[in-house]
Amino acid sequence: MCVPEERPSAMSFEQLAMPLFDRLYNFAHWLTQNRDEAEDLVQETYAKALKGFSSFEPGTNFKAWMFRILRNTFLNSRTGLKAATVPLDPAEDDPALPAETQTPETILIDRTSREILQAAIEELPVVYREVLLLCEVEEMSYQEIAAAVAIPIGTVMSRLSRARRLLRQTVERKLQLRSAS
Amino acid sequence: MTHELWTAKLDAYLDGELESGETAELDSHLRECPACAAEGLRRLQWKKNIQSAAQRYVPDPKLRQRVQKNISQPRPVRRWWPAYAATLAVLLLLVGIAILREGSRQERNSRIVSELADLHVSTLASSSPVDVVSSDRHTVKPWFAGKIPFTFDLPELQGSPFELVGGRVSYLEQSPGAHLIFRVRQHRISVFIFQERAVPEGFPSLGPTDARSFHLETWIHNHLRYFVIGDAAPEDIQALSKLLK
Numbered sequence: 296m297c298v299p300e301e302r303p304s305a306m307s308f309e310q311l312a313m314p315l316f317d318r319l320y321n322f323a324h325w326l327t328q329n330r331d332e333a334e335d336l337v338q339e340t341y342a343k344a345l346k347g348f349s350s351f352e353p354g355t356n357f358k359a360w361m362f363r364i365l366r367n368t369f370l371n372s373r374t375g376l377k378a379a380t381v382p383l384d385p386a387e388d389d390p391a392l393p394a395e396t397q398t399p400e401t402i403l404i405d406r407t408s409r410e411i412l413q414a415a416i417e418e419l420p421v422v423y424r425e426v427l428l429l430c431e432v433e434e435m436s437y438q439e440i441a442a443a444v445a446i447p448i449g450t451v452m453s454r455l456s457r458a459r460r461l462l463r464q465t466v467e468r469k470l471q472l473r474s475a476s
Numbered sequence: 477m478t479h480e481l482w483t484a485k486l487d488a489y490l491d492g493e494l495e496s497g498e499t500a501e502l503d504s505h506l507r508e509c510p511a512c513a514a515e516g517l518r519r520l521q522w523k524k525n526i527q528s529a530a531q532r533y534v535p536d537p538k539l540r541q542r543v544q545k546n547i548s549q550p551r552p553v554r555r556w557w558p559a560y561a562a563t564l565a566v567l568l569l570l571v572g573i574a575i576l577r578e579g580s581r582q583e584r585n586s587r588i589v590s591e592l593a594d595l596h597v598s599t600l601a602s603s604s605p606v607d608v609v610s611s612d613r614h615t616v617k618p619w620f621a622g623k624i625p626f627t628f629d630l631p632e633l634q635g636s637p638f639e640l641v642g643g644r645v646s647y648l649e650q651s652p653g654a655h656l657i658f659r660v661r662q663h664r665i666s667v668f669i670f671q672e673r674a675v676p677e678g679f680p681s682l683g684p685t686d687a688r689s690f691h692l693e694t695w696i697h698n699h700l701r702y703f704v705i706g707d708a709a710p711e712d713i714q715a716l717s718k719l720l721k
Contacts, residue, residue, distance in 0.1 A: 309547055316540055324533035334539050341543045409650060412529040430491060431526045437493050452488070459487065462526070 308348045311357050312341060318433060319365055325428055326369045326378075326421060336372065340365040359435065362443040366425065378421040408470060415465035423458035430455055479512070486516055490523060510603075517598055524594065528650075585679055588648070593690050595646055596666040596705050599655065606642030606657055616643050616656070624652045628669050628700060631719040637661065638716055648674050658716060665706030665716055672699045693717040 319340060324333040344364050351360055369375040416424060429440045437455075441448045482505050488494050489502050506513045599605045608619040613630035621627070623645050633640060639659045646655035651674030656667040681695040691713045694703045704717045 309544075312547065313544060316543065317535060320535035320539070321531060321533045325530065330533075333533070334536070337535070337539065338543055338546070341547055345547050409525075409529050412525060413532060416526070416530055427526070428530055431523055432530045437491070455491075456487065463522075 308345055312344060312361060315358060315361055319361060321432070322362065322425075322428055323365060323369070325416070325424060326366070327372075327374050328417060329374070332372070332374055336365060336369055339368050343368060356439055356442060358433070359439045359442040362429065362433070362435075363445065366444060375421075408466065411466055411469045411473070412462075415462050415469060418465055419458060419461055423454055423461060426451055426454045427458040427462065479509070482509070482512055483515060486512070486519055490516065490520055513601070514603075517601060520594075521598065524591070584676055588675065588679065589692065591648065592666075592668060592692075592703050592705055595655065595668070596690065599644070599646075599657070599666065600664055605644070607644040609642040611640045611642075613640060616640060619643065620645070620654050624654055626669075626671055626700065628654060630656075633719070636715070636719060637712075638665075638719070649676075660708050660712050660716070663706055663708035663712065665704060665708050665713065667716070667720065668703040668705070670701050670703075672696055672701050675701045695721065697721060 316337075320333060320337050323336040323340070324330065327333045327336060340361065344361055347364070351357065370378075416427070419427065425444060426440055429435045429443060430437075435443065437448050437451045440451045440455075444451070446454075482502060485494060485498065485502060489499065494502065506516055608616055610616050610619075613633075617628070617630050620643065630640070637660050641657040641659050641664065643654055643656045646653055646668060648668065648670050651670055653668060653670035653674060656669070658665045658667060679694075679701070682693060690705050690707055691710045692703065692705045693713050694701065695717070696702070702717070702720060704713050704720070706713060
């Protein structure tokens with residue numbers, strides 16, 4: 296029987312990368328806010344990752360590696376460059392943030408507020424949106440987020456904390472507007 | 477440590493990022509402090525809301541095919557055996573698709589079971605687990621009228637070890653449904669009833685099953701999907717399911 300010659304690295308890439316496809320696409324769409332741009336971003340990410348797969352160190356976190364490539368590709372795109380120019384809060388890199396305020400009851404009771412929550416996530420500056428999505432949707436550890444976004448863990452914590460606070464404030468504001476109208 | 481400092485650590489605790497020592501200390505504080513426990517539950521629900529709302533965008537299957545094609549490497553084939561190679565390639569593709577679909581289905585089913593287990597736990601931890609408190613099925617069933625888009629039957633429990641505690645409206649994948657709490661000895665069991673379409677197609681009917689250390693049974697009847705989940709013995713879960721069927 297003729298067995299085709301194996302290419303272990305290429306086969307391994309496909310096996311490792313394709314299960315992440317839906318997740319990478321969801322993340323790409325949240326970053327770009329546009330279906331066509333998200334599709335281009337995902338295609339480019341897979342092309343770059345395949346090309347650079349020989350530099351991937353086995354045993355390290357493949358998922359964080361893929362998300363890092365996608366994010367860097369996004370930041371180099373026109374939309375990404377524009378999004379990255381949004382100024383950060385000056386206290387952004389200070390992990391010693393004051394205690395959180397209490398989570399508003401109204402947000403939790405109102406289960407029809409899914410669309411409001413999505414709109415509020417869209418409004419987050421991209422630096423906060425990305426860490427929030429990697430934590431809450433991808434359930435990455437702070438260490439993995441730090442690897443994917445290439446920032447120190449302390450900055451992951453402060454950005455996450457600020458992302459949550461901004462999100463709560465935006466949702467509260469939107470809920471108030473809705474009840475007033 | 478002060479109350480405020482514990483509150484400040486709640487997010488890291490729920491993210492699973494506290495050191496084991498601090499986790500144990502906060503565990504113990506949460507058992508003693510109802511305010512922090514309530515805030516912890518609120519934040520957990522908030523995390524779940526974000527997770528659910530942010531799983532928003534689904535790729536076009538054509539994009540998947542394009543990417544899959546681009547990253548698949550051409551393989552050297554002996555020219556005198558192309559038909560065999562083509563058949564092998566088709567078989568591999570079919571197996572690949574089946575594995576991907578199965579993997580995605582399993583992940584989705586497991587997410588649903590986890591969501592129900594969380595609903596069960598968070599409801600029991602709540603100071604008011606049910607919105608209609610009654611052991612009378614003729615009180616509980618009508619309470620749901622107008623609150624959920626379907627009706628359901630409740631069994632006669634007389635002569636059984638089960639007692640109806642009450643019910644509340646619950647949501648699965650953004651669809652409203654009934655969440656009933658039953659008691660058997662010291663255990664409480666949750667029964668969730670949703671419209672069949674609230675649960676993605678292909679979700680299996682399961683006999684007694686273990687789900688995150690809980691016991692679970694699920695089935696479809698009259699276009700309604702039933703889930704029975706709790707920490708009671710599998711025989712109790714099975715017996716209550718039998719009464720409901």
